[in-house]
Amino acid sequence: MAAASSCGRLRLMFFTLHFFAVIGTGSTVAQVPLLIWSNEGLPGLASSPAGHITSNEQLAGFLDAAFGSGTHTVLLFLQDQLSKDDFTVFAGVFGNKQDSVLQNLEAALQSSSSSVTLPALEWSHSTSVASLLEEKLGVSPAVVDADTLSQLNIDVSVSNLLIISLPYCTDLQKSCRDVLRDNDDIIGKVLTTMEVKNVPYTAMYTGAKPSQVIPEPSAMSQHAGRLLLQAVEPDVKPPVMFNVSGGPCIMLWAQNLNVSFSATPQWLDLATETPSLAGSRCNSTNSLLVLSYPSGVTLRFAMSQRFYPVSARNWFTLDSVQLQSNGSTASFTGSRGIYAPAEYSFHCQTVSSFRDALLVPTTNNQTTTDWRLNFIDFQIQGFGLANGTDFSYASDCAGFFTPGIWMGLISSLLMLLVFVYGLHMIMQLNTMDRFDDPKGPSISVPQSE
Template structure:
């Protein structure tokens, strides 16, 4: 391996954990690393000092394990903090200096990996309990030897917990214990690879390994100095992703999914809830995304693709959107503008069923005729994802000739017409062909009385 490639991963590896170094020390937290043999939904970019709450972690894991059977390997170390990576990973993170060479190699070589530098920790909440609730199975405590003799059924969900010690042995240094844990992780993963069972692995701590310092009094003072120059990066929720056969099939993201059951009723933002994807399907020509929300609303997005000889390529369209509530259903047909090449995604700043509507109501029942949709910063892709964990290039619903562009063009044409007219008038000026001769007789003009 080239020297440059040896330096890139350790710098990225350490930067994730240094990102939470500032204000994160005032709250109990543990790092969490995930990697998988199949696709994982992308995590939102984290600002410096951000601590992932239990609700945010539960929302992300709900997307990752929302449907189908999953085998999860939870490497649960007795204690773990980001300092264990920054102190013992070595200056360059190579095998001579660091204690996590196998872990680094697994994160590099996996199909997808996600890192949470700081996850909020409390004695009453644990990652194991959260996974047990999401997967609906009881955990099994295993190690590399017992796992090699087990029959792991990939058709059902499995939660396998591998407990790892921390630096409490008087016979070994902390660095040696972490090296042994790194070797145990590699041994367990090799056993799963030999069994040819797809899995998702997680490495975290049962509790923080470092004492949490109390927040300083300075942190309670109002921000001064360069606070106006500092940019605050808002939390970005991950997209809704349907995984089929180990890979993503449909992706949807929206800042707001507002629905209303009457023109005077308040809007309900479904983007703030975590939906169930049960009933969603996709194939080479048709995709159906079913979002069932705890509040009782259901959204259905139907897409299809076909080949158009004129453009010599496949295009996909959003055929219709259905909103269900309390046994009633309203249907909205997508206009021709909701389309994009099959390998692209579709994006629209405001996808509405009223006022410049791209979703045309198609319901005749009086009880649902006033239902409305208003999707803000909406993006969807139902085809061409393959193993991608992010949207493809987006085809936007906004036309090229917007009102602002038309105003600029008309103003420019008016000024150009004035310029051309003035230039034409200047070019039509002619010099006089007769002048007064001061040495000759003057020109007399008779005057009549």
């Protein structure tokens, strides 16, 4: 999600999503809002239907895409309690700019290069944003405040997780509005210190637990009949994205990444696992995406681009796909049918190595002869992603003359031939050029007794 163009965008966003979350969900679990902004750039996040609650698995996938490579400095503003109602009731996000108590927060969202807003993030006692960040960054968190941060020497050559604790208005003499205003001043002071130090950072603002939990209604109060015109949108997992210092470099998405290691296929869907992108790299001519999965399987997608004088443009090809498991490697060539203009992405409903194969096996090792790949709803792009976080226009593998179109054309041609033949026969019919003369002698037939 791009950075907000005005401070009022935060107000409108929370109003819309809060309103539809209240009227559009029959049951609600504990949830906290999460605001993320950065001066380095963030990956894109697929839009969700109104009332959608972001799961911890979806957040983990987003953090993998955001912090999958390189070093990062993350500021986590962790308030003791926080819910959407704190923005709508106490923070004044629906009033004028002068009435809002989150002016520093709104200014940070406006001035950041990119930002992501999750109004409803699933919360439980066993999981937290801090523990997810600690796992993804691979560092221990450091609890700091606005005063000690100015004296802290931040080493940008390694990843840093800095937690700034913020109070809530429970059991305090101040009102919730005054507490949120003080917290906003702390956020502004910390961000100013980071700008003075000239340290690139990614900031997050969320709650350690929700301040309000809407109880789940009982089954008796829920409507048990058929709901007409009900649109249920399935959750869409985010694409796998490899980032470099300049922004996103490689993107891959698939509904299923099925692999098999035996002659009688027993498929393993790697799309259900979260991969590590260690070893991936890219430049202007070659890209390598390495997906290492917890199950011990590794997929390597090697792509290249070059200029073709005939078409007067650059084209990229998926040169090879390597499947590694238990020390063995099977290679598949994809350059015969997996290609697209360099500024496009490639998409295909089915990419397999055994049926209408776009991936041709090149390994003669007997151990890997029976290994198979079958990718469903597959899309990949290895170039031209520097200025965006979404796939470019897709070049699809399906040709224009599909089998159905050929059947229709041939059937239409046969019917046309029958029609032309019948019309030709009708045009060959001639009328009689003479008739019987009624004045001529009649024919007599003698009768014998």
